[in-house]
Amino acid sequence: MLNIRIEKTQNPKPIPGEDNPLKFGTIFTDHMFIMNYETGKGWHDPRIVEYQPIVLEPSAMVFHYGQEMFEGLKAYRTDEGNVLLFRPDKNAERAMNTNRRICIPEIPAEDFVQAVKELVAVDNAWIPTRPGTSLYIRPFIIATDPFLGVRPSDTYQFIVICSPVGAYYPEGLNPVKIWIEDDYVRAVKGGIGEAKTGGNYVASLAAQVKAHDEGYSQVLWLDGVERKYIEEVGAMNIFFKINGTVVTPKLNGSILPGVTRNSVIELCKHWGLPVEERKVSVDELVEAAKTGALEECWGSGTAAVISPVGHLRFEDNVMQIKDGGIGEVSQKLYDTITGIQLGKVKDEFGWTVQVK
Template sequence: MLDIRFEKTTAPKQIPGKEDPLTFGTIFTDHMFIMNYETGKGWHDARVVPYQPIVLQPSAMVFHYGQEMFEGLKAYKTAEGKTLLFRPDKNIERANRTNERICIPTIPEEDFLQAIKAVVKADEAWIPEKEGTSLYIRPFIIATDPFLGVRPSDTYMFIIILSPVGAYYPEGLNPVKIWIEDEYVRAVKGGIGEAKTGGNYVASLKSQVKAHDAGYSQVLWLDGVERKYIEEVGAMNIFFKINGTVVTPMLNGSILPGVTRDSVIALCKEWGIPVEEKRISIDDIFEAAHNGTLEEVWGTGTAAVISPVGHLRWGEHVMQVQDGGIGPVSQKLYDTVTGIQTGKVEDTLGWTVEV
């Protein structure tokens, strides 16, 4: 168990009002969690301190070799005033898998959860309660050795910051437009595609800018070898409902194992909806769209939860999904997941953890 010291801010910020806009990832709370690592000493000096700049040497290894990991989860306020986390154990497991892949020391799961609870508790008043809002939690670890050489760092900082947020996409639950990328590659099996590290996301920016310039919200990636198999969408996993069956790309070493993805698969199975995790080619999707069996498409992720897709562009082909609106399964998944997260729907699966 961590011995966490607390340093309360002497200059509290103005907490946004109920009607104030909460543009995703732009507002930060009063406090942050920090813990340090040193080879031979391990993780130490756990503390909750006022939100502040980080002082690092220009030669800190994170700037030069990208040894860093990050996670994302949310806290919610129920009508009864409880603060709930949604499946934090899955985020912590994934964080430590990322740590192992990029040679960062792992953090004991109970310590990781204690750290999240401590900083959320400190800034509990910042959790927004308006429909569709939440407190986004961003844990991350950075390599801090002042050294210009390629090797794992001997020192690290583990930090958790908090941000009250609204919808990730301006469209909210309205279907988004997706650009299918067939020129650039995000990741390949054996690389770091299944790790939550910045290198995966910076690799996506070129295509994302291209898509945005063409009026599309996100990029759907194809595999990096044959350039024909569906992988994931930007920061989300992707699902298709084809002729009554929900299908999603199987985890293959280059796809991030999403927590919301896992939750959607579990719920569909519980509801008796056929679910398949398999390789899906873009030709399969094009054929389903052409013959009318492509019934729904949606992305899943912590930030957006469920993001319905209204149409897909693949080269010169534009595929509209049914009438371009949200489908019944997408809507039910969104209502159920957000309902569990906020305590409005009974959590029969034991997914929530009270702070």
Template sequence: MLNIRIEKTKNPKPLPAADDPLKFGTIFTDHMFIMNYETGKGWFDPRVVPYQKIELDPSAMVFHYGQEMFEGLKAYRSEDGKVLLFRPDKNIERANNTNRRICIPEIPEDIFLEAIKTVVKVDEAWVPSKPDTSLYIRPFIIATDPYLGVRPADTYLFMIILSPVGPYYPEGLNPVKIWIEDEYVRAVKGGIGEAKTGGNYVASLASQVKAHEEGYSQVLWLDGIERKYIEEVGAMNIFFKINGTVITPKLNGSILPGVTRDSCIQLCKKWGLTVEEKKISVDEVFKAAEDGTLEEVWGTGTAAVVSPVSHLRWENKVSKIKDGGIGELSKKLYENITGIQLGKIQGPDGWIEVVK
């Protein structure tokens, strides 16, 4: 067990008003978790402190070589007032996979989970209870050595900040329009596409701006070699239901292994649906749209949970998915996953962790 020092704020902020829309990622709670690392000493001094600015040397390695990782998960308020975490073990597993890939020291799972639970417990009053709201949890690690030179750092900060949020997309569960990128690439096998690190996301910004200017919510990436196989959306994994079969791109080293992606696959299989994780080309998708066998498209991610897709744009083609509405399966997945997260539906063993 960690001996976590807790220093509570003397100036608590007012909690969001009942009618506050909780715009995603804009409001932060009273406290944060911090833990240090030094080579030869390991992780030390775990503490919960008032939410505050951090001081870094201008030569801190994170600024110059991008050695940082982050994760995202949520805490939910159940009807009986409990605070629930959804599959935090999978986020911790993915965090340590990222750490290994970019040479950041791993954090033992029990220590990582205790840190999350402790800071959430301190700021438990910030966990909202309105429909479609939650407490977003952002663990991250940054390299802090004051050093200019390309090597893994010797010192790091592990931090967790919290943010009460509403829906990630302003549309909520309403279908979104997706822009399939045909100019830039985001990642290739052997790179860092499967790691949750900032470099993956900054590579997507130019396309994201272009897509938004054209009225599209997100960018869907193709593979970086042949530029023909579907990979993932900027903030989500992607699913297609074609002629009754659920298809999602196979994890190949350049696709982030989403926790919600895995949850959807498990639920679809439990319901008796055929699920295929495989390479699927953009040509196949548009052909299915043209011949009427493309029944549904949806994205999955911690932030949006399940996001139905109404339109796909690729080069000079725009395909409307069925009637542009919410598909039956994507709606069922959304209702079941959010039901499990809120403790209304019994999920598979181990999917829910209670913050005590």
């Protein structure tokens, strides 16, 4: 168990009022968690301090070789005033998988969760309560060695910051339009596609800009080898309901194993819906849309939770999914997951963790 030193700020910032629209990821709470690592000493000096700039040497390895990772999860306040986290153990597990892949020292899962819980407890007054809002939590690790040379760093910082947020997409729960990218590639099996690291996201920006210019919210990636199989959206995993069966691309080493993705699969199976994790070709998708077999499509992720998809575009083929509205399963998943997160729906799976 970490012995976390807490130094509360003497200059607290004004907390946004409930009428604040809370644009995603723009406002940050009063405090941050920091813990250092040094080869031979391990992780040490865990502390919660005032939110402040990070001071690093210009030669710090994170700037030159991209050795960094991050996670994302949320805290929610229930009607009774309790504060809940949603499956933080799964974020800790995925964080350690990322660390192993990019040669960052692992942090015990219980220490990861403890750091998150204690920071949220300190800044719990920042958790908004308006429908659709939450406290977004961003744990990350950066390589800090002042060294120009390609090798794993000998020093790191593990940092956690928090941000009160509203909907990730401006559309909220309204269906989004997704562009299926056939030019750029995000990741390949054997690379770092299954790790949550910034390199995967910077690789997506050029296609993202292209999609936005065409009026689409996000990019849906194809595999990087055959360029024919669906993988994931830039900020979400993807699901389809085809002829009554829920279908999602199988994890293959180039797809991020989403916590919400896992929750969606477990819920659908719990409800008795047939679920398949398998290869899904873009040709199958186009044909299913043409025949009406494509009944629903949605994305899943911590930021958006569930995001219904109303339109898909591949090359010059624009596919409207049913009437372009929110599907029955999409709505049920959103209501159930957010209900569990807010303590309004019974948690039959033990997914929530109480902070206070």
